[in-house]
Amino acid sequence: MKKNLPLAILSGLLLWIAWPPTPYTTFLLFIGFVPMLLAMENIIQSTSAKKGKQIFTLAFIGFFIWNVGSVYWVYNALKIVGNLVAIPISLIPYSLGPLLMALACWLYYRLRLVTGRNWSLAGLVCLWIGYEYLHQSWDLNFPWMTLGNGFAVSHQWIQWYEYTGVYGGTIWVWAVNILAFLIYIGLREAQAKKLRLKLITAFVLTILLPLSFSLFTYYNYTEQKNPSNVVAVQPNIDPYEKEGTIPANLQIDIMIHLSRSVAQPNTEFFLWPETAIPEYMNEDGINNNIYFKQAQYFLRKYKNSTLITGGETYRFYNSRATPTASATQHPGVFADNFSSAIGIENSGNVQIYHKSRLVPGAESLPFGNTLSFLKPVFEHLGGATGAYGPQADADVFYSQSGIGADPVICFESIWGEYVARSVRKGAQFIAIITNDGWWENTSGKDQHLDYAKLRAIETRRWVARSANTGISAFINQRGDIVQQTKWWTQAAIKQDINLNSELTFYVEHGDYLPKTGSFIAVLLIGFIVVKGRFRKKVVV
Structure with missing residues (x-):
């Protein structure tokens, strides 16, 4: 796990630097998850034991860095009660989000055990959206770090939120990161040149098409005078x-x-x-x-x-x-x-x-x-x-x-x-x-x-x-x-x-995207449980 720790830390730092209100760094959201995906892939392909625990731990560390760096200010509202109390209580908002994010990554690993890489990566997007929707719906709600919020300082890029809401931004970020990850893996695994070219084309189009549509909408949008x-x-x-x-x-x-x-x-x-x-x-x-x-x-x-x-x-x-x-x-x-x-x-x-x-x-x-x-x-x-x-x-x-x-x-x-x-x-x-x-x-x-x-x-x-x-x-x-x-x-x-x-x-x-994604996430969790039990019976 130690050799993959720098990758998890790098993901946390990239996402933090990309997060509002920092201007001119929003583009880092498009590669912020790649080091984390590489770290998880390295663990999955390794012969080490307790792979799920390693993935959960690395994901938590990386996302803890991202969350604390972005919402450090929560501590300021607590420090009036003294550091001995403020510091441990601050860990609740600092840690809860990363724990749910790490859980989504652990479920991705479990999905990889019962299906292929590409289907698992698509499932990871749904699992992540499921975490985000849960974190805006339950008693401990704190949707501050919903991934689509990351474009708030670059609002010219996401004028299509009028169709998708912020969860469209979540899907966009994950789609680009996954394609970048697959391109890198393709180079490392010496995949066919034709397949790599398709992935590169998809990567470029996944960035440019939503961005072009948004900029066109932004510069042509006219308000009705009222x-x-x-x-x-x-x-x-x-x-x-x-x-x-x-x-x-x-x-x-x-x-x-x-x-x-x-x-x-x-x-x-x-x-x-x-x-x-x-x-x-x-x-x-x-x-x-x-x-x-x-x-x-x-x-x-x-x-x-x-x-x-x-x-x-x-x-x-x-x-x-x-x-x-x-x-x-x-x-x-x-x-x-x-x-x-x-x-x-x-x-x-x-x-x-x-x-x-x-x-x-x-x-x-x-x-x-x-x-x-x-x-x-x-x-x-x-x-x-x-x-x-x-x-x-x-x-x-x-x-x-x-x-x-x-x-x-x-x-x-x-x-x-x-x-x-x-x-x-x-x-x-x-x-x-x-x-x-x-x-x-x-x-x-x-x-x-x-x-x-x-x-x-x-x-x-x-x-x-x-x-x-x-x-x-x-x-x-x-x-x-x-x-x-x-x-x-x-x-x-x-x-x-x-x-x-x-x-x-x-x-x-409304939030039709996270509701759909959450429904699929529940089905995936059920699939993981059923397939996992079936594998155990086969082994026995």
Whole structure:
């Protein structure tokens, strides 16, 4: 295994260097897996024992390097609790993804035992997609490292995401890497020149055809003129001072002042960031809440405007009405807390959306009470003060004039299909409200911004992004960032965006690729098990 370790490490380094927000190195994704494939092939062809264990170990090491290098910033959100706690807890997001990736590689090895190389490599793509889809669907979801996200800084290359979503990028990367690997193996094994020529031709075409189609689409894409004026506010309030240190009314005053500094008479939407109103508000009487009234009073000068703001809300029940409801001090009374987006108008109409894709640990407790002993530590992962109740499905906020906005709260912006659901329901642009200050001035905030470009391409919707301490921005339907703020700067920006009501193929069909790939992966696992047992019976 030692002689193959440098190959695994090289794969990890190549993938890390290629990952956002590093510019000009995206092309390394096309060869990043080749050293790992070579290392696995060397082990498979060797006479050593415990080949599966060697492959799993090497894959984990290489992918651990890639993951830690790309999401090192997770540690920054934890270090407030001290290094003795932060370091081991950081290993959960650092290690879980690599473990699942290594499992996919181990299953590839098991598939090689019962079928040929080419079929096994095709199976590896499905097994990898199955891991990615699992990692966006279960309680410990963290799809940050979905392979198709790697093109976020080179969005001109993947305009066809409007048909495939990010999983099309995953397939593209693996297809090119596998062809490069087969070309190298062909040279090493002295395969027929004609076969090598076919592989080289396929390699070139697999890169050039999607790239050419994308560049053609990018430079010929024209937005339909349907302007709406939107203001995005970045109050730049330290997330560790939001609750308790700076009074809520003062924080709201800051956002009102910034909003007025750029507002126009025709401004139709104001965006304030996640938890912009930091005091909990009872949803049943929210119209009478002093902080709600303060925000609504600001709109009096802007009669046709809608304010979309983040806030923390709660709701009482006479029974344990939801799985997340907790008992209160009053017998028989239960309550849910929510990280909410609130749509405020001059009228009495209030729209409330509860964040659905919650950060594991920070905002939701994975697997019920199993990990309850970690709750005090997890509270510092994203700044939440306890478990939130989620909303069942995506939603749309409508302005008084009928414009549909998709309220997306922070972590939710990395789920393509979830964002697409709101677009199917009528959202004409995407409004992201977030608070990225927990990660400090690291690549986390830049990656989060870059991933928003993918949502713009998938849905062909403008993205308006209000970040408390991150980077606020406007992104057009091609994925171009047309305007953005600086990090850790108090600012407000305005933009005339073009609304769009047409639905892309991806919006209409969602994550059909990973669902298909996952189904095939399950069949392959069943095939491996059945064939493995059959081989044992034959041997006996």
